[in-house]
Amino acid sequence: MARRRETVAGIVVMRDGMNALAVIDGIKKETAETKSSLPPESRSSLAYDRSGLIHTSIETLQRDFSKKLSSSASSSFSSCFISARR
Numbered sequence: 001m002a003r004r005r006e007t008v009a010g011i012v013v014m015r016d017g018m019n020a021l022a023v024i025d026g027i028k029k030e031t032a033e034t035k036s037s038l039p040p041e042s043r044s045s046l047a048y049d050r051s052g053l054i055h056t057s058i059e060t061l062q063r064d065f066s067k068k069l070s071s072s073a074s075s076s077f078s079s080c081f082i083s084a085r086r
Contacts, residue, residue, distance in 0.1 A: 025051075
């Protein structure tokens, strides 16, 4: 008789206002802890992990904000320098 395979799936719903990266890290931690209680031939996987997208978005915002800030600072400095020379 062939051995039957079972599949278990779950969905995580995050509450509004929660830190998405903290929730994802918590899910990964819980999954790793649960895995040790499963039979050795079991395997688990995350179907969708958006932490990479979140990190990339944060890096983009930091880069763009930094550029804008330095652009505004040099523009303000130029205006002050021109005003001081008059």
